[in-house]
Amino acid sequence: MNFNPNLENLTVYEGGKPIELVVREFGIEPKDIVKLASNENPFGASLKAVEAIKAYADKVFMYPDDSMSELKEALAKHFELEKQHFIIGAGSDQVIFFAINAKAHPNMKILTAKTTFAMYDIYAKQVGATVLKTASDEHKLEEFLELYQQHRDIDIIFLCLPNNPLGECLPKEEVFAFLEEISEETLVVIDGAYQDFAAYKDAQMKIEPKTLIERFPNTLYLGTFSKSYGLGGMRVGYGIAQQEILEALYKMRPPFNVTSLSLKAATAALEDDAFIQMTLQNNFKEMERYENFAQENKISFIKSYTNFITLIFDKSKSSKKIAQILLKKGIIVRDLTSYGLNGIRITIGTPRQNSRCLEELQKNI
């Protein structure tokens, strides 16, 4: 059977391993499994979100409100914008898909960092786009600019700030200076999946969507409820942009793309600032333990502005083996071999989860 030829060179995205798989493969009790592989909130979801889901459970026979006004109003208030600046997706993943498809054409070109969120590449290849990547793993804007000036006809630039899976970030001023050099024809996507972590750690890293889209009408800002807000299972994310971009994105959107329960949960989660503050505080306090561990054991790590830390091993160690050994002990981390790196990405957990992870790491590196 023939399929879209663009799919031939595509590999399927491999997410963090689920708890059920470790239960099945290694016979470990679910309560003994520590999952630090998908950058989820280790404290779970805000109780306000859980209550909102319960309260709405008997209304799921109805289609969701497809205008998604309630969540858009809440987001608009949160970001001091108007609700027409928003599009809601089944995860911000879906908004990435909308953006690439809205701009797709036969000679499409996309520019990303060498080592960044895998979905930019996957969606780009689905539409047959050429993906140009910078030479450095981490975001180096001078390399982006050089490639951009060489090609000139780049359709979309993705900046993942902070970057997954490495954790680095760039100061707002540097990003804005870069944006000044980019033509209005090029869409620049700022993926802010971890922006709340970065802003908490260092105010210079904070990119406010309002300032961004007002100064640079060719930008699209992405946010998600899957990380700090603890709603990965609900699949809700959003895009923020000016009218012209959103009009094109809305043409890609399937009707009822976000469930009513997801909309309720996200709206409630947005109100629970105390939960987010607790999450952020724990995150950076606990991250120090991993940094100390890495320093004591002479393992390199990238300074992280996110809810994970990436450890890079020298040739005497294999990240694949280390991840496998940890898995057998019930600790799930993300091996970065598929990104071409001899490293692992560890989501910062609760103090107890981190103690177990660090203990096993110490024994097995």
Ligand SMILES: *Cc1c(COP(=O)(O)O)cnc(C)c1O
């Ligand atoms: C997790 C993540 C997303 C999107 O997650 P969704 O669950 O689809 O909202 C987007 N970008 C980056 C960099 C991420 O790490």
